[in-house]
Amino acid sequence: MKQIRRLLKIFALFSFLFFGSCESYVPTGSAGAARFAQAPTDRPGLGTKWGETRRSRVGYASFRRADSTHPVATAAIYYNDAAGIRAMAGAVTWQRHWPLLPAATENLISVGLKDQSGRFLPGLIVDDRWFVVGEEGRRYSIVVRNKTDLRLEIVLSVDGLDVLDGGKASVRKPGHVMAPKSQLKVEGFRQSTEAVAAFRFGPVRESYAAEKYRNTQNVGVVGVAVFNEFGTNPWTGEEVRKRLNANPFPGRFATPP
Structure with a gap:
């Protein structure tokens, strides 16, 4: 009888050690195999984060558009990390200069992305699109130059x-x-x-678009729309004549210095 009690105590102790070490159990076998939660997947490449606050003053100015809903020109600059762009374009040589824009836009403005040191981000042309290469954690700015003698209104977007x-x-x-x-x-x-709030490159899941709106559909593009002022026309008859009469070889012969 004592031996039976001793065996029961040993069994109880073994059961406590075995079952007490687990908080809960899941079914085994192919029919009832447990499926565990997975971490959310992130889109590869870069997005633009809501960065630190930077001092930047603006005022108000009146401006009446020549056409309130149809810009006279538009442009887009696509950005990503180097791996993402190389996956699309293969081996390339990065260039640092003003992007090549559609003709209508190029004649009115220049637009580009610069890093925090003031240098243009390196880029390349893929088909008819201009891509620039960013780096996670780095700050950037959008720089627009008005090439005309007119006032212009510039509407800008980042990640839609x-x-x-x-x-x-x-x-x-x-x-x-x-x-x-x-x-x-x-x-x-x-x-x-x-x-x-500074533009900073970061993972797509940390982009302002993802954190604010839970929508990353338009991450990776900077948009530019150009409006001319009511009563003005960047394509005057005189300007058209100048372009039609432009001479690619205005000098006939070399002259001494």
Whole structure:
């Protein structure tokens, strides 16, 4: 009898050690095999984060568009990390200069992305698109140069979001008014008339579009829309004549210095 009690105690102790070491159990076997939760997957490449606050003052100016809903020119700059662009274009040589824009846009403005040291981000042309190469954690800015003698309104978007109000981008929204022959530098999403949240490259899941709207469909592109002022026309008859009469070889012979 004592031996039976001893065996029962040993069995009870063994059961406690075995079963007590597990909080719960899941079925085994192919029919009832457990499927465990997986971490959410992230899109590869870069997005633009809501970065640190930077001082950037703006004022207000009146501007009446010649056409309120149809810009006179548009452009897009696509960005990604080097691996993402190489996957699309193969081996390339990066270039640092103003992007090659559609003809209508190129004659009015120049636009590019610069890094925090003021250098153009390296880029390349894939088909008819301009791509620039970013680096996670690095800050960048959008730089626009007005090449005309007219005032222009420039509407900008990043990842499908308007840079002024952070909402869904639309050409119907107001933009930045540029004086003739001036340059505009936009460093982030505008928080007030005094400050912006810096543009910083980061993982797509950490982009402003993902964190604010849970939508990354348009991550990876910077948009530019150009409006001329009511009563002005960048393509005047005189300008057209100048271009038609442009001489590719104006000098007949070499002259001494």
